[in-house]
Each structure stands twice: as structure tokens, then as C-alpha cells.
Amino acid sequence: MADTTNPPTRPARGGTAGRRFAEPAGFAVFALLLVVFPLLAPETVVNVGVYALIYGIAAIGLTLLMGLAGQVSLGQAAFFAVGAYGQALLVTRYQVPMVVAALVAVGLAMLVALLVGVPLLRLRGHYLALATLGLGIIVTVVATESDYLGATSGLYGIGKPEFGGRRYDSPAEYFWLLSPVVFLALLVARNIVAGRVGRALGAVNDSEVAAECLGVNTYRLRLQVFVVSAGYAGLAGVAFVHWIGVVNPNAANFPLSVEFLLMSVLGGLGSVWGAIVGAFAVELLDEGLRSLIPTLLPGAVGEVQLIGFGVVLTAVILFVPGGIHGMWRSMLARLRRPAPGIGRRVVSDEDDSPLLARPGRPAPGTPLLEVRDLVRRFGGVTAVGGVSFEVRAGEIFALIGPNGAGKTTCFNMISGVLAPSEGSVWLRGERIDGRKPHVFARARATRTFQNLQIFRSTTVRGNVAVGRHLRSRAGLLRGALVLPARREERQIHQSVEETLALVGLAGDADRPAADLPFGRQRLLEIARALALEPDLLLLDEPMAGLSGGERRELARLLRRLRAGGMAVVLVEHDVEAVLALADRVAVLDDGRLIALGTPEEIRHDPAVLAAYLGVDDDEALTDEALTDEVTRAAARELANGDGA
Amino acid sequence: MLTVTGLGAGYDKLRVLHDVDLNVPDGHLVAVIGANGAGKTTLLRALSGLIRPTEGRIVLDGRDVTGLPAERIAAAGLAHVPENRLVFPSLTVADNLALGAWTRRRAHSRTAERRERVLDLFPRLAARLDQPAGTLSGGEQQMLAIGRGLMAEPKVLVLDEPSLGLAPRLVGEIFGALARLKSERGLAIVLVEQNARAAFRVADEVVVMDRGQVAATGTPQVLARDDRVQSAYLGGGYAAT
Numbered sequence: 022m023a024d025t026t027n028p029p030t031r032p033a034r035g036g037t038a039g040r041r042f043a044e045p046a047g048f049a050v051f052a053l054l055l056v057v058f059p060l061l062a063p064e065t066v067v068n069v070g071v072y073a074l075i076y077g078i079a080a081i082g083l084t085l086l087m088g089l090a091g092q093v094s095l096g097q098a099a100f101f102a103v104g105a106y107g108q109a110l111l112v113t114r115y116q117v118p119m120v121v122a123a124l125v126a127v128g129l130a131m132l133v134a135l136l137v138g139v140p141l142l143r144l145r146g147h148y149l150a151l152a153t154l155g156l157g158i159i160v161t162v163v164a165t166e167s168d169y170l171g172a173t174s175g176l177y178g179i180g181k182p183e184f185g186g187r188r189y190d191s192p193a194e195y196f197w198l199l200s201p202v203v204f205l206a207l208l209v210a211r212n213i214v215a216g217r218v219g220r221a222l223g224a225v226n227d228s229e230v231a232a233e234c235l236g237v238n239t240y241r242l243r244l245q246v247f248v249v250s251a252g253y254a255g256l257a258g259v260a261f262v263h264w265i266g267v268v269n270p271n272a273a274n275f276p277l278s279v280e281f282l283l284m285s286v287l288g289g290l291g292s293v294w295g296a297i298v299g300a301f302a303v304e305l306l307d308e309g310l311r312s313l314i315p316t317l318l319p320g321a322v323g324e325v326q327l328i329g330f331g332v333v334l335t336a337v338i339l340f341v342p343g344g345i346h347g348m349w350r351s352m353l354a355r356l357r358r359p360a361p362g363i364g365r366r367v368v369s370d371e372d373d374s375p376l377l378a379r380p381g382r383p384a385p386g387t388p389l390l391e392v393r394d395l396v397r398r399f400g401g402v403t404a405v406g407g408v409s410f411e412v413r414a415g416e417i418f419a420l421i422g423p424n425g426a427g428k429t430t431c432f433n434m435i436s437g438v439l440a441p442s443e444g445s446v447w448l449r450g451e452r453i454d455g456r457k458p459h460v461f462a463r464a465r466a467t468r469t470f471q472n473l474q475i476f477r478s479t480t481v482r483g484n485v486a487v488g489r490h491l492r493s494r495a496g497l498l499r500g501a502l503v504l505p506a507r508r509e510e511r512q513i514h515q516s517v518e519e520t521l522a523l524v525g526l527a528g529d530a531d532r533p534a535a536d537l538p539f540g541r542q543r544l545l546e547i548a549r550a551l552a553l554e555p556d557l558l559l560l561d562e563p564m565a566g567l568s569g570g571e572r573r574e575l576a577r578l579l580r581r582l583r584a585g586g587m588a589v590v591l592v593e594h595d596v597e598a599v600l601a602l603a604d605r606v607a608v609l610d611d612g613r614l615i616a617l618g619t620p621e622e623i624r625h626d627p628a629v630l631a632a633y634l635g636v637d638d639d640e641a642l643t644d645e646a647l648t649d650e651v652t653r654a655a656a657r658e659l660a661n662g663d664g665a
Numbered sequence: 666m667l668t669v670t671g672l673g674a675g676y677d678k679l680r681v682l683h684d685v686d687l688n689v690p691d692g693h694l695v696a697v698i699g700a701n702g703a704g705k706t707t708l709l710r711a712l713s714g715l716i717r718p719t720e721g722r723i724v725l726d727g728r729d730v731t732g733l734p735a736e737r738i739a740a741a742g743l744a745h746v747p748e749n750r751l752v753f754p755s756l757t758v759a760d761n762l763a764l765g766a767w768t769r770r771r772a773h774s775r776t777a778e779r780r781e782r783v784l785d786l787f788p789r790l791a792a793r794l795d796q797p798a799g800t801l802s803g804g805e806q807q808m809l810a811i812g813r814g815l816m817a818e819p820k821v822l823v824l825d826e827p828s829l830g831l832a833p834r835l836v837g838e839i840f841g842a843l844a845r846l847k848s849e850r851g852l853a854i855v856l857v858e859q860n861a862r863a864a865f866r867v868a869d870e871v872v873v874m875d876r877g878q879v880a881a882t883g884t885p886q887v888l889a890r891d892d893r894v895q896s897a898y899l900g901g902g903y904a905a906t
Contacts, residue, residue, distance in 0.1 A: 423832045425802035471830060472749075536676075539748060539826075540701035540859070565830045568700045568859050569898040576903045594832050601903035633832060 047294070048208065055200040059193035067192040069304050074199045075260045077300030080284035081210050081293055082253025088290035089219055090246040091226045092142070096153030097281040099160040100130040100251040102273035104258025106164065109176040109268045119182055123259045130255025131248045138247045143240055149247070153278075160273040175269030179262050195264055202260070203297070206253065209501040210293040213249070216500030216510070217493055218242060224476045224487040230438055231474035231546075235553055236462030236491035245497050254281075276327060280307075283330055287337050289344025298345050306333065373577065376523065378585035382556050385415030389449060389557055389588050390435065390466070396443035397430050404430045406612040407444070412588050414556065417579060419591045419599045422609035423633055428592045429471055431609070432559050435590075436468045437461045448557070462491060468559035469546040471592070477535040481526055484534050484545055485517045488552025492516075517552065523578060524548045540566035544575070557588045564595045576602055596633075600624060608633065666691050666726060666853035667712075667743075667821045673720035674711040681707040683877045685721070687855070689821065694847050694854040696864035696885075698898050699874035705857040706748060708874070709823050712855065713745035714738040726820055740768045744814035748825040750806045752813070754799030758790055761798050761809055765816030776816070783812040786842050804835035811842070822846065823855040828863055836860065840867050861898035865889060873898070 059067045083097050107126030111117040117125070133156075141152050164170045171177075181190040182198060189198040213219050224232040225239050233239055262268045271277070280303060288299025310329035318325070341348055383389055390412040397405040405427040412418045420428050433439035435446050437458040446454035448464050461467070467488075476484045493513055495506040521527045524544040529537060534545060543566055550558055560579075564572050576598055579589055593599050599606060600620040608616040608623060610632040616623055623629055669687040673680065681704045689695045697705050710716045712723060714735035723731045730738050739745075744765075752761055762783060766776045784791040787808040793801060798809055807827050814822060824843075828836045844867050846852045858864035865871060865885040873881040873894060881888065888894050 423802075424804045424830075424835060536679075538701040538706065562830055566701070566826065566859055568698070569861060570896070571700060573903065594830065596833060598903050633834065 052204060055204065059196045064192055067196055069308050070301070071192050071196050071199065071264060073301040073304040074196065074203050075257050075264065076281065076284060076304065077297045078203060078206050078260065079254040079257035079281050080288070080296035080300050081206055082250035083281050084285045084288070084290055084293055084296040085210055085213065085246055086250040087285060089214060089222045090243045092243060092247065093147070093150040094153040094250070095150050095278055095282070096157035097254050098277035099153065099157040099273050100134060100254035101258040101261070101277065102160050102164065103130040103133050104255030105262040105268040105272050106170060106176065108259040108262050109179050113176060113178050126259050127252050127255040130258070131252045134248045134251030138244045142243045142247060157273050157275055157278055161270045164270040164273060173270065175267055177267035179266045182263050199260060206256070207293055207297060212501050213497060214293060216506055217490065217495045218497050218500050220483065220486055221490050222246065223479060227476040227478055228474040230458065231470065231476065232487065233458035234436055234462055234467050235488050235549065236459050237487070238459045249497065283334050286334065287344055289346025291343060291350065292346045295344050295346040302345065373581060375584035376581040377551065377554060377587060379554060382586045383414040383449070385586055387414050389414045391447040392435065393447070394444040395431065395434055395441050395446070397434055397439065398442045403612055405434070408609065408614050410607050410614065410617060412557070412590055414588050415583060415586045416604040417583050417589045417591060417602050419593060419603035419606045420609060421593065421596065421599055421606060421633065426609040427612040428609055429561055432468060432561055432592060436559060462553060465555050466557035467550045467553045467555045469550055469561055469563060471561040473542050473546060475534045475542050475545060479534060480530065481521065481532050481534050481537065481545055482517055482530040485520055485549050485552045486513055488549040489513045489516060491553060520548050520552045523551060525574060540568070540571060543567065555587065557590070558582070559590045561592045562594065563591065564593055564598055572598060667855070668724045669712070669721065671721035672711060672718055672723065674707060674716055674718045676716065681877050682711060685879055687872065689853040689855055691853055692847050692851040693869045694843065694856060694867055695870045695872060696868035697855065697857045697872045697874060698861045698864060703874040704877040705874055706825055709745060709825050709855065709857055712823055713743055736768070739817060742820035744817050744819035744822050746810050746814045746822070746824045746827065749829065750810040752798040752806050752809050755797055757795050758798055758801070758809055759794040761813050762816050765813035768817050779816055779818060783815050786845065787812055804831050804838070807831060807839055819852070821853045821855070825857045826859060828858060828860040836863050843867055865899070
């Protein structure tokens with residue numbers, strides 16, 4: 022609709038128009054800075070700059086891991102050391118050409134990460150942080166004790182790189198040699214964040230269960246990012262060893278891991294740019310503090326700059342938790358002043374044509390989902406006690422019943438969020454109970470949540486784009502080399518627009534999802550689920566929080582989806598809507614199925630009236646007169662199926 | 666009891682409410698209905714001081730409370746029962762209720778008496794006093810959220826969608842309790858509700874909001890006859906066309 026008022030903008034993942042121009046400009050300015058820095062800065066500062074570039078590469082990897090995969094590594098230096106030692110061994114002992122050696126060394130760091138990550142990333146919580154901390158110690162000890170690796174004195178004699186007769190031995194020369202490497206490293210990291218994998222991992226950080234239900238294989242993506250992150254550290258190790266010519270066990274030391282951490286956090290985890298900015302800030306600070314602290318504290322010797330780092334890290338976390346990048350972003354946000362107003366709802370037309378039909382979908386009426394004798398116990402409480410039903414393609418199937426009857430627990434078992442205690446769930450003839458939600462999603466089935474699971478850190482558009490995860494293919498590699506993924510991203514953009522229009526959210530596409538009113542967040546969850554183009558859609562209380570008009574729009578949408586051949590399972594308390602919409606209704610009470618039939622049959626079932634509407638049960642009624650009137654009216658509605 | 670004139674409010678750069686007037690006498694229940702994004706929740710947040718009004722005045726029990734922080738408005742006698750209940754899930758029912766009496770902690774002697782009155786209103790809670798609130802059903806959590814609000818002995822109670830996600834029978838119980846609170850204890854109640862039909866049955870006055878403004882106001886009997894209100898909020902109309 023034309024008069025949808027300006028959607029307020031807050032920079033959020035998912036890309037807005039402004040960013041499309043800001044980013045290439047950013048990269049151009051960065052390239053220019055890299056070229057002129059060695060020309061303008063004195064040689065000692067250029068020397069600091071070389072270290073900033075080297076460590077910055079490792080910090081980019083850490084920013085990916087922490088900012089994107091939400092995992093903390095306290096052993097980034099271990100992979101740095103593996104890369105450095107690998108390179109040193111290959112070039113000094115086996116005379117492998119430098120570039121080939123670098124590829125092997127980086128691969129080695131990634132292999133170590135894979136071995137560590139495979140068991141650990143299955144676990145949630147801080148296991149990875151602890152394990153990487155241990156890994157750093159192990160690498161240090163192995164390097165110290167192994168004569169092959171030169172024990173405490175390490176390996177030395179690694180030459181400065183030479184290409185085409187040119188020796189890169191001055192700080193300025195080495196800075197220029199590293200510049201294209203860092204530039205590409207940053208570009209690849211940026212592409213990972215902005216692409217399909219980054220979007221999915223961002224969603225995982227907001228709500229793991231929702232991302233899984235949209236088909237995101239959380240474990241696999243986290244593992245991939247962890248391995249890539251180790252590759253960055255390994256590459257930094259390679260660059261390091263060719264610059265200073267030696268590597269010793271200190272390379273795997275904890276203080277270096279902390280320094281990488283500081284670079285990432287100080288720069289800001291919200292953007293890969295933060296890593297580079299943080300690296301320069303930390304390295305310059307390091308130089309400054311080394312000379313400053315001994316004058317402040319006479320007699321201070323050794324790694325005194327670490328005291329200063331501790332103070333800076335604490336201050337950053339207390340006062341600028343978003344880091345330098347976060348400060349920059351809130352400054353930009355303050356500069357842009359969007360016009361006031363609320364995005365107007367786009368009124369959908371009176372169209373009743375089928376929606377989202379697709380070839381290859383099971384014919385209407387064929388069994389799609391089968392639930393057999395499902396039981397779920399929590400401790401001594403039986404939430405669901407032996408429920409069986411079948412859902413056919415192209416029908417709307419409703420599950421109603423009092424609060425606590427086990428409806429949502431059934432949904433959780435069907436969608437793989439919970440494993441049943443007994444019984445089985447079959448989708449298209451394949452048994453799926455106890456498997457992960459992304460398996461359910463891959464079989465073209467998804468769900469929404471009673472307690473909303475919106476991806477709060479992105480826009481409305483970004484939420485729906487995650488729903489396209491399984492309908493797009495760009496993996497980490499293709500996403501990193503952005504060109505082949507470009508076309509796919511455009512297609513995603515297009516289909517997201519169409520899906521948003523279905524639920525009347527087109528005017529809100531660029532709003533932060535968290536700013537939507539409650540009821541529209543519900544519609545957003547439905548749009549997100551529809552983006553997957555499911556054959557089976559489970560909706561948990563989709564009408565809750567919607568006004569009367571909005572409920573009617575939703576009812577129309579569900580009918581159109583059914584006409585397109587989709588099967589919809591509905592948990593809903595709006596009895597009138599359920600009876601008008603559903604082809605069949607199942608009634609749960611206290612974990613058991615007490616009725617299953619057409620709306621007509623359910624409407625007159627005395628057991629349903631007693632359990633659900635409380636007509637024959639007034640033990641808990643408080644205000645006789647009023648409650649009686651309310652229940653009588655509700656019973657009338659139930660009996661007539663039309664309103665007051 | 667509660668008088669609002671010319672109220673405007675919003676978030677950061679976004680103006681949501683414009684020139685809202687509201688008058689809620691003792692023993693009256695005013696229901697606020699409207700589509701999503703109409704500003705209902707924002708209105709309640711402005712009333713209870715969770716956001717600062719940019720214009721207008723809020724007078725509570727003869728006292729101007731405009732711009733006061735939330736805890737001062739609570740102490741002045743307004744209890745806010747937010748959307749989605751927000752009980753403390755790991756605390757017991759009894760502890761949740763005790764926390765509700767926080768602003769009245771000096772009148773400690775009367776806490777027990779107030780708790781009895783809450784349990785009299787919601788007998789279901791009495792059996793569950795020692796249970797963690799997270800193990801209650803949705804309806805019981807809503808009762809607890811209202812009960813917690815009442816522990817502060819408010820003069821004005823504002824509720825955001827108490828019927829959300831509740832089975833019809835529980836909606837009846839909750840609204841029955843609201844009717845008792847206004848008639849027996851003379852509370853002034855502001856109720857935001859999507860379940861317009863249930864709201865119309867207990868309300869003395871209904872306010873329809875649209876895009877941050879009051880679009881219509883009147884008694885439920887009068888408004889129910891308005892065609893637009895009927896079709897937008899009350900009518901069923903789910904039948905296929």
C-alpha cells in the first residue's frame with residue numbers, strides 16, 4: 022500500500038539500503054589506508070602496524086566465532102601456534118615452497134580445530150571455552166617438551182618472504198605484503214556474516230529452537246565456523262613466523278589468547294571490522310603502556326602492559342559493551358532521524374485463491390503425519406498419556422483443550438523439540454520422533470511457538486529470510502566468495518517480500534523485529550514458517566493477541582493455504598474460529614484424547630462441554646452471576662457456531 | 666480515581682500515543698480495545714510510569730503523578746499486570762505474592778490479611794502456595810499475576826490482555842474475579858483486551874483505539890450496536906465466503 026509510513030530504521034543484520042553503499046565505501050577507504058599508512062607513519066609505528074595486521078587476522082577469526090557462533094575460545098593462540106610451527110617446520114626442515122607450506126599449515130590448524138570441535142560443540146555452555154583453554158596449555162607443553170619442535174628455544178631461521186626477486190624485509194614492505202591478505206580475510210569474513218550462514222547463526226543466538234525448527238543444523242554450522250576461525254588463527258601464525266623468523270612455545274601462551282580476545286571485544290563483536298580496529302588499538306596501546314607503566318610504577322618490570330590491558334578490558338565491558346564498533350553504530354543511529362509514525366498494516370484484498378501450492382506435494386487426503394500412542398512424562402507427572410491421531414494433506418486439523426492438557430507438549434514431540442517417553446511420530450511414512458527439529462524441517466514441516474521465539478536482534482525481513490534457509494543452498498564456501506551467492510540472495514529478498522505481504526507485514530519489513538507489537542510478532546512467526554514452504558504447518562495459538570479483524574484475515578490465509586494443499590495443525594483457544602475453520606478437531610484433556618471428530622460432532626459432545634467450557638462444573642466459579650453469564654454465552658457460541 | 670488528559674507518549678523517535686483522554690471512576694472498569702499497534706500497551710506503560718509521557722497529565726487519586734518513575738506511581742496506588750503475566754517462575758506462589766506487597770512493606774501486619782483476600786478471590790492459588798510459579802498452568806499464572814498486583818492494595822488496577830492464551834472456562838473465572846474487584850472493593854480497573862466480547866461483558870465503558878488515538882468511546886451496549894466496532898472487534902465472520 023502506498024501510504025505505509027516510513028519504517029523506522031535501526032541498523033540491523035539483514036542489510037538495509039543505506040548499508041549497500043556504505044560497505045563498499047568502507048572497504049575502499051580501508052584499502053587506501055593500508056596503502057598510505059607505511060608512507061605516512063614513522064618506521065617504529067609501521068612496525069607496530071605489522072603486528073596489528075598479523076594479530077588482526079587471528080582476531081577476525083575470533084570475532085566470527087564469538088559474534089556469530091556465540092562461542093568463546095580462550096585458546097585462539099593454540100591454533101596460531103599450530104600454524105606458526107607448521108610453517109616453520111615445512112620451510113626450514115623440508116624446504117617446502119612458502120605458499121604451499123602456508124596452505125598446509127593453515128589446514129593443519131583447521132584439522133586440530135575439527136578434532137576438538139566434533140565432540141565439544143555438541144554440548145551447550147562454556148565447554149568450548151574451557152577446552153580451548155586446555156588446548157593452549159597442551160600445545161605449549163608439547164612444544165616445550167618436543168626436541169623435534171626445538172623444545173624451549175623453538176624453531177628459527179625462517180626467512181623473510183621473497184617474490185619475484187623482491188624481498189619483503191622492511192616493516193613497510195611486509196605491511197604492504199600483508200595488506201591484500203588482510204583485506205581478503207576481512208572480505209571473506211564479512212561475506213560469511215552477511216550471507217546465509219551468518220543469518221542462520223545469528224538466528225541461533227537469538228533462539229536456537231526456532232532456528233532449528235526452520236531447518237538450521239546448529240551443530241554443523243557452529244563446527245564450520247569454529248574450524249574457519251582456527252584457519253584464521255593459523256594464517257596469522259604463518260604471517261607471524263615469516264616476520265620474526267623464529268617460533269617458540271610462547272606462541273601458544275594464554276596471554277596471547279587474551280590479547281586476541283581483547284582485540285575482538287574492544288573492537289566490538291558486532292562486526293568483523295571490529296577485529297581490525299581492535300587489533301590496531303590494542304597494539305598501539307601495548308606500545309604506549311610498555312613505556313608508560315614503568316614511569317607510573319617505578320620498579321615495574323616484565324609484561325607490565327598486561328595490567329593496563331586488564332583495566333582497559335574491564336572498562337570496555339562496563340562502559341562500551343558494544344566495543345568501538347558499537348559506539349560507531351549508535352553514533353550513526355543518532356544522526357539518522359527517521360520520521361515518526363507506526364508502520365500501517367497493509368490491508369489484504371478479498372482474494373480467496375489457493376496459496377503456496379507446489380508440485381510434488383502429497384495429494385489432499387493422503388496421510389501425512391501420524392502420531393502413535395505418544396506418551397511424555399516429566400518426573401512423576403504424565404503430561405501426555407497415550408495420544409494417537411493422523412493428519413492428512415490439505416486439511417486443517419485443530420487440537421483444543423484446557424490449559425495444561427498437553428497440547429504444546431504434543432507439538433514439541435512432533436516437531437522434535439522434545440523426545441517422547443513412549444510412542445512414535447511418523448511423517449510421510451518415515452519415523453522422526455527423537456530426531457532434531459531441523460530433520461522435521463527438512464521433511465517440509467515446521468511450527469510456530471506459543472511463547473514467541475522471534476529473532477530479536479534482526480529486522481522483520483531478517484526473520485523471514487532465516488525461514489528461507491532450506492530453500493537456499495549457499496554454504497560457507499560459496500557464501501564467502503560472494504558472487505555466486507548474490508543471485509540467490511536476490512531471490513531470497515524477493516520471496517521474503519511476497520511472504521510478508523501474505524500476513525500484512527510488508528510495510529514493516531525493515532523494522533527491528535523486537536519493536537513489533539505482540540500480535541504482529543505472532544504474524545511474523547507465521548510468515549517465517551511459511552517462508553520454508555512447508556507441507557505441514559503447526560501453529561501454536563496463532564490467534565492469541567490478534568484483534569477480531571486480524572483474526573479474520575488469518576482465518577482467510579489459513580483457508581487459502583489449505584486450498585493450496587498444505588496441512589495445518591492448529592492449537593487454539595478461540596473456539597469459534599476453530600469450529601469454523603477446522604476439518605477435524607481433536608480434544609485433549611489431562612493428556613488424553615477425549616474426542617476426535619468433525620466440528621459438528623465436537624460441538625455437541627457432552628464430555629467436551631464439561632472439560633473445556635465448564636458448563637457442568639462450577640466448583641471454581643467465583644462470581645456466580647457474571648461467570649454464569651460468560652459461560653452460558655460461551656456455550657451458546659459453541660452450540661450455534663455463530664456469535665452473540 | 667484515575668483521570669488522564671491529552672496524554673502523548675512514545676519510544677525514542679517514535680510517537681505512539683496522541684492526545685488520549687481517559688476517566689476511570691471508583692468501581693468502574695474501562696476496557697481498551699483496538700488492533701495491534703494501536704497503542705494499547707503503550708497507554709498502559711505510560712499510565713504505570715514505565716515510559717515517560719511527552720504530553721498531558723495523569724491524575725491518580727487527586728494527585729498529579731505525570732512523569733513520576735514506575736515505583737513511585739506503584740506506591741501511589743496503581744498496580745500494573747503486564748502482558749504475558751511475567752510471574753517469577755522459580756519462586757513459589759507464596760513468595761510471588763509476598764513480593765507484590767513490597768511497596769506496602771511497612772504495613773507488614775496487614776500482609777496476611779491481604780493474602781487471604783487474594784486467595785478468597787482465586788481459590789485455585791491456595792492449594793499451590795508452596796509450588797514454584799513456573800509449574801502453574803497459564804490460567805493460574807494469570808491469577809497469580811493479578812493476585813501479586815492486588816497485594817500492593819492498589820486503588821487502580823491496569824491489566825494487559827489477561828485472557829491471552831487461556832481456555833474459555835478460565836477466561837470466565839478471571840473476568841468473574843475482575844467484576845468482583847470493582848463491585849465489592851470499588852477498584853478502578855483499566856483492561857486492555859483482544860477478547861473484545863469477554864471485555865464487553867464486564868466493562869462499564871469501552872474505549873476503541875486506532876493509531877494511537879481514541880477513535881470511539883461509550884458504554885458496551887451502545888458501542889456493540891456500532892457496525893464498525895461490530896465487524897472489527899466483535900463479529901465472528903470466520904465462515905468461508
